[in-house]
Amino acid sequence: MFAAVRAAHHRGMTDLRTNYLGLSLRSPIVASAGPHTGDLDLLLELERAGAAAIVLPSLFEEQVEGDVAAVDRALDEQLATGNGGAAGVPLVDEYNAGADDYLALVEAAKASVDIPVIASLNGTNIGYWLRYARLLESAGADAVELNLYSVAADPIVSSVTLESEHTGLVAVLTDDISIPVAVKISPFYSSIASFVVALQAAGAAGVVMFNRFYMPDFDLDTRAVVPRISLSTPEDLRLPLRWIAIMREHLAMSIGASSGVHSGFDVAKAVLAGADVAMATSALLRNGVGHVATMEEQLRDWMKEQQITSVDEMRGTMRRPVAADPAAFERANYIGNLAAYSLRTS
Numbered sequence: 609m610f611a612a613v614r615a616a617h618h619r620g621m622t623d624l625r626t627n628y629l630g631l632s633l634r635s636p637i638v639a640s641a642g643p644h645t646g647d648l649d650l651l652l653e654l655e656r657a658g659a660a661a662i663v664l665p666s667l668f669e670e671q672v673e674g675d676v677a678a679v680d681r682a683l684d685e686q687l688a689t690g691n692g693g694a695a696g697v698p699l700v701d702e703y704n705a706g707a708d709d710y711l712a713l714v715e716a717a718k719a720s721v722d723i724p725v726i727a728s729l730n731g732t733n734i735g736y737w738l739r740y741a742r743l744l745e746s747a748g749a750d751a752v753e754l755n756l757y758s759v760a761a762d763p764i765v766s767s768v769t770l771e772s773e774h775t776g777l778v779a780v781l782t783d784d785i786s787i788p789v790a791v792k793i794s795p796f797y798s799s800i801a802s803f804v805v806a807l808q809a810a811g812a813a814g815v816v817m818f819n820r821f822y823m824p825d826f827d828l829d830t831r832a833v834v835p836r837i838s839l840s841t842p843e844d845l846r847l848p849l850r851w852i853a854i855m856r857e858h859l860a861m862s863i864g865a866s867s868g869v870h871s872g873f874d875v876a877k878a879v880l881a882g883a884d885v886a887m888a889t890s891a892l893l894r895n896g897v898g899h900v901a902t903m904e905e906q907l908r909d910w911m912k913e914q915q916i917t918s919v920d921e922m923r924g925t926m927r928r929p930v931a932a933d934p935a936a937f938e939r940a941n942y943i944g945n946l947a948a949y950s951l952r953t954s
């Protein structure tokens with residue numbers, strides 16, 4: 609009984625609330641896209657464990673393109689067999705399952721959980737974005753996350769062209785829908801700082817740094833190219849940590865940290881750098897979705913130990929050493945670390 613009262617008191621003392629994309633969240637711990645967020649039972653478990661919001665897995669442009677091709681085939685078939693009219697309609701519906709299933713998932717997720725549901729689109733075609741973002745909005749999504757997952761592999765497309773294409777797409781889309789749009793980027797833009805500022809100018813309500821690319825590997829025995837989906841480790845947090853610290857003071861929009869968030873201590877680091885939320889996928893795939901509760905406990909314990917009473921109070925407080933002169937910070941630390949490393953190993 610006393611323990612329960614103490615725990616409640618403890619909870620009362622620590623204010624984890626944060627704002628992301630204009631949404632009020634109970635804590636900065638968000639479940640990022642992955643197979644676990646596409647399952648209604650797991651969404652309920654995530655909410656019970658304390659996840660402040662969930663990002664659904666992406667609807668991929670290729671899935672939808674597949675749908676469109678399938679619908680065309682179905683229509684051809686109907687025409688060829690003369691089976692048009694009312695009798696032909698279910699055939700088309702059946703073939704069009706990808707996008708329909710996704711919209712049904714958004715609706716079901718909204719009906720099942722009270723926490724915000726962020727839908728996700730992965731593609732770079734504006735027609736696709738406009739059409740599906742509107743549908744996601746009418747299905748009840750609280751926000752849309754655009755996953756700009758593309759490999760800049762065309763030698764004649766410069767970084768300037770590619771980045772302005774991407775920001776142009778974001779501008780058209782944010783004009784068109786009224787729910788907030790977050791853009792999830794890879795760390796492979798040649799000038800992350802200018803690109804992220806341009807995303808904000810284009811109307812994005814937030815940026816998620818960073819997505820992970822799944823690099824293919826070679827199997828030397830079979831000489832096949834094997835796709836390897838490897839989960840992250842806490843080491844991977846260093847990249848978003850650095851860029852969030854650099855970008856915080858340049859941005860009024862929200863920042864989500866993604867890649868390498870495995871514990872409540874990692875959440876604390878992300879917030880100290882300036883993130884509004886810290887997102888986890890690998891940690892939840894590895895430990896189960898109930899791990900969100902452990903992460904929250906770790907965050908609370910650390911804040912209490914540090915006598916920090918709110919997430920608002922700690923956000924961005926460690927960005928300065930990294931952001932003041934990032935280039936000099938980077939070089940000084942690099943040189944210092946190299947020296948320390950050779951001493952340790954000699």
Ligand SMILES: Cc1cc2nc3c(=O)[nH]c(=O)nc-3n(C[C@H](O)[C@H](O)[C@H](O)COP(=O)(O)O)c2cc1C
Nearest residue numbers: 640641642665666755819840866867868888889890
């Ligand atoms: C199995 C798997 C599936 C994923 N699916 C998606 C997806 O559909 N859309 C998306 O934007 N990110 C997807 N991601 C990326 C994660 O949302 C996240 O950005 C990335 O894994 C880095 O975070 P982490 O270190 O917490 O895993 C996926 C990641 C994994 C491991």
